[in-house]
Amino acid sequence: MESLREFWNNYKGAIIGIVIAILVLITKLYNLIIGIILIVIGAIVGNYIQQNKEEVKEKIKKFIDKI
Numbered sequence: 001m002e003s004l005r006e007f008w009n010n011y012k013g014a015i016i017g018i019v020i021a022i023l024v025l026i027t028k029l030y031n032l033i034i035g036i037i038l039i040v041i042g043a044i045v046g047n048y049i050q051q052n053k054e055e056v057k058e059k060i061k062k063f064i065d066k067i
Helices: 002-027 028-049 053-066
Strands: none
Touching: 002 028, 028 053
16 A cells, blocks of 8 residues: 555656546547647737837848748
8 A cells, every 4th residue: 555655656747647638638628729829829929020020021031032
């Protein structure tokens, strides 16, 4: 019994992570999670472009000139 308790104390984070991953796969929540991640990435990129318009324009011009 003591070895089981020691095993749980050492690996409870991994066990909980595995259980959560299995639940996400079974319920197909990964589609929702991927969608949310893409929305957040889009918001971050949009905000960066808005805050650094001139710098982004320069980088795009240089990239187009290389092509």
